Amino acid sequence: MNDPRRGIALMIGTTFVFAMQDGISRHLAGEYNVLMVVMLRYWFFAAFVIAIATRQSGSIRAAARTSQPVLQIFRGLLLAFEICVMVAGFVLLGLVESHAVFACYPLLIAALSGPVLGEAVGWRRWTAIGVGFVGILVILQPGVGVFQPAALVPFAAALMFALYGLLTRFAARKDSAATSFFYTGTAGAVFVTVIGIWSWEPMTPPDWAWMGLLCMTGALGHWLLIKTYEVAEASSVQPFAYLQLVFATALGIAVFGETLRTSTVIGVAIVISAGLFTLRRSRRKQVAGGAAS
Structure with a gap:
């Protein structure tokens, strides 16, 4: 089925839940070791993933069956x-x-789709990518005052998430979505347990409640995302994923007393505009390819 309106509503709900999850993560990671927080979150996430993947595939063995285990684990x-x-x-x-x-x-993702997936990236999308990185420079403001190396941390996360997305598309050529989802949760849970169990710290009862809420928002967010792509095409709902930035910004200002610089607003506007343009070009290319075939 393809119901864009319902898909958009679900995507908005998804971005709101994920923004709340980020806010809870910020609170807990400010009080406890980051690795422990992510580890506990992943334990619940892995259980959720196994349940969903098993339901879709029929059994854990079927969900785990793959011809590319190294790729899936990575x-x-x-x-x-x-x-x-x-x-x-x-x-x-x-x-x-x-x-x-x-x-x-x-x-x-657009920049790496060529070397990772072998997709052709035209000059228009390369121009949009260049403009987008100008927006990143506006946000980071290198050369203005003292540059914060910490600003490169979320950029590194964005780079890894982009590569993860491309590898997911690559894996989809041979494996089902249920199999990829299974390895996303289980391999990640094993990894963070190995590195995070040594960082265990006692938590206060109120923070255990926050941790429980963090786990539930994680599962709810992924469930909403699954439902979103079940009812609508990705290209019609993907632009609304940027609303997570809006919700997270509002939460950061209202709850954590953060500030919003003018340069950040300008830079984000540039980045989002460039990102929407690349999504539009990708959509046109898919439509043209489908018509040609």
Whole structure:
């Protein structure tokens, strides 16, 4: 089925839930070790992933069956590491600045689609990518005052998330979405457990409640995202994914007392405009390819 209106509503709900998850992650990672926070979040996420993948595939064995295990495991490890880096960025820079820089990930996907997937990237999209990175420079303001190396943390997370997205598309050539989802949760859970179990710290009862809420928002957000792509084409709902930046910014200002610089607003506007242009060009290319075939 293709119901764009319902898909857009679900995507808006998805971005809101993920923004709340980021806010809770920022709070907990400010009080406890980042690796422990991500580890506990992943335990719940892995259980959710196994349940969904098993339901779609019929059994755990069927969900885990793949001809490209190295690729699938690497995808899971990459996403888990990206989450650790991004949560660290929340603590170092706050939600506003971190999400402002992370918004460039669609541009990175477009730039890396050539070397990773062998897709042709035309001059218009390369121009949009260049313009988008001008927006990143406006946000980061290198050369103005003292440049914060911490600003590169969310950029590194964006780069890893872009590569994860491309590898997911590559894996989809041979594996089902259920199989990829299974390895996303299980491989990531094993990875963060191995590196995070040594960072265990006792938590207060209120923070255990926040941790429970973090786990539930993570599962709810992914469930909403699955439903979004079930009812609508990705190209029709993807532009609304940028609303996570809006929700996270509002949360950072209202709850954590963060500020919104004029340069950040200008830079984000440039990045989002460039990102929407690349999405539009990709959509046109897909439509043209479908017509040609």
